[in-house]
Amino acid sequence: MRDHVTKTATCPGCGNGIAAQAILMAIDQLELSMDDFIFVSGIGCSAWIPTPLFAADIMHTTHGRPIAFATGLKLGLPGKKVMVISGDGDLCAIGGNHLIHAARRNIDLTVVLINNFIYGMTGGQTAPTTPRGLRTITSPYETLEHPFDISSMVVAAGAPFVVRWTTYHPRQMTRCIKKALQKKGFSLIEVISQCPVQFGRVSGLGSGVNMLKYYKENSVSITKAKDVDPEALEGKIIVGEFVDREKAELTEEYARIMRQAAEED
Ligand SMILES: Cc1ncc(C[n+]2csc(CCOP(=O)(O)OP(=O)(O)O)c2C)c(N)n1
Ligand code: SF4
Ligand SMILES: [Mg+2]
Numbered sequence: 001m002r003d004h005v006t007k008t009a010t011c012p013g014c015g016n017g018i019a020a021q022a023i024l025m026a027i028d029q030l031e032l033s034m035d036d037f038i039f040v041s042g043i044g045c046s047a048w049i050p051t052p053l054f055a056a057d058i059m060h061t062t063h064g065r066p067i068a069f070a071t072g073l074k075l076g077l078p079g080k081k082v083m084v085i086s087g088d089g090d091l092c093a094i095g096g097n098h099l100i101h102a103a104r105r106n107i108d109l110t111v112v113l114i115n116n117f118i119y120g121m122t123g124g125q126t127a128p129t130t131p132r133g134l135r136t137i138t139s140p141y142e143t144l145e146h147p148f149d150i151s152s153m154v155v156a157a158g159a160p161f162v163v164r165w166t167t168y169h170p171r172q173m174t175r176c177i178k179k180a181l182q183k184k185g186f187s188l189i190e191v192i193s194q195c196p197v198q199f200g201r202v203s204g205l206g207s208g209v210n211m212l213k214y215y216k217e218n219s220v221s222i223t224k225a226k227d228v229d230p231e232a233l234e235g236k237i238i239v240g241e242f243v244d245r246e247k248a249e250l251t252e253e254y255a256r257i258m259r260q261a262a263e264e265d
Pocket of ligand 1: 043044045046047063086087088089090091114116118119120121122127
């Protein structure tokens, strides 16, 4: 490799580059400045999407904790756009409580959650998203547990804007990230993304291209899914906008209470 070529932490065929591109396209199309943003990530391959390549303020934090750091940042600097980018293991296993409580509180964060159904960076361990029955290095016979449906869980926790797309849908992903950035409140963009090295190996789906074909053939829009027998949707990936609703937002409510307290003093 020539010396001036930018190096990336990502394996060939990984979906993380597609997600990075969709995020940057959304920021560009909204004509926002990278100076308006603070990016926050945890630990995992997906956490390396902003670091070190985004020319912006980035906090690469500890495993499972990016939403906790982001909550503090947003309350301290409410004028900043705070975007969390991290993986399914980081945000739904060790960090699962931070995710649901941030959704419940409705704090103005944009969370891009890269769901590759596995712990990619640490060698392919079972995650709370791993499909039942799959053999991984930590479930050598089969995964016995039922996986989370992340988007539905975050809707149930109270988030006002929740969408799911796959890396086969980069334009839809960009459109929804733009919507999320314009929305005051907690937004989740769940990105179903290929990890050919770990998930591709254990699932037999193999290469990144094969996994993209799989997403193309098995995605069903949420509008169509509403009219389909749930049994026929077994194994399908439901994509689209799960919810878009209005709700009082925490940093604005906090500012209101602070003004009220000052007036009463
Ligand atoms: C407290 C703590 N526990 C465990 C780890 C090891 N660890 C690092 S990343 C990771 C999982 C990452 O999975 P995910 O968030 O899905 O990211 P991916 O690599 O799949 O993008 C684990 C278990 C750690 N760094 N810190
Ligand atoms: S291990 Fe998987 S998730 Fe991590 S960079 Fe490689 S392909 Fe991507
Ligand atoms: Mg993962």
